[in-house]
Amino acid sequence: MTTTLTTLTAACATPAQLAHHLRHLPPGAPLLLLQDAVVMATQPRFETILARFDAYLLLPDVEARGLVSRIQKGLKTVDYYGFVELTLQTQNQIAW
């Protein structure tokens, strides 16, 4: 089976909007939040939806926005090398 890394770059206004974006994504699928999307990982209201996936955050984007101490539990961070590794571990990438 093909594995796909999904990347999100924009912040969703509500958990419902995030769930809508991710409705085609199977549970446990790798998901990387980067750029403005990282703010969702600091908000408790998005926790349940993100927990369904193998969610990663691009750390420099969190640091730039001053939000490192607010990252919700259970979310993993990666640096740029980690981002490259994720793309190597999966066959495809979708920028949603």
Next chain:
Amino acid sequence: MTQLTVVFRQVPHGNASGREALDLVLLSASYEVDTAVCFIDEGVYQLVKGQSPKIIASKDHIATFGALPLYEVDKVFICEESLQERGLSPDDLVIKAKTLPRVQIHRQIQQSKQVLTF
């Protein structure tokens, strides 16, 4: 009635809209346009303390929010609900400004002669 209301509604650094909006506010205030500023939705992240935009090669406009009083921009409003939804409190922000419930932010926007959103 306020002449101009500038609304910040996006996360900083993903694009330049926050910096552009702030430039506009300071410019219009220096031309003595009666200017108000609202921070709503993701826009409240513009004001979070401890940002390091240089890490992602983005220009740091955040400290410049502190110049708003110098330009006599005193109508600065932050949406209470937007802060709460994001687990933020007024203490987490780089400026001291009035927090208002969403309905009052709406009123401010409705009562302004011109509104520009960023």
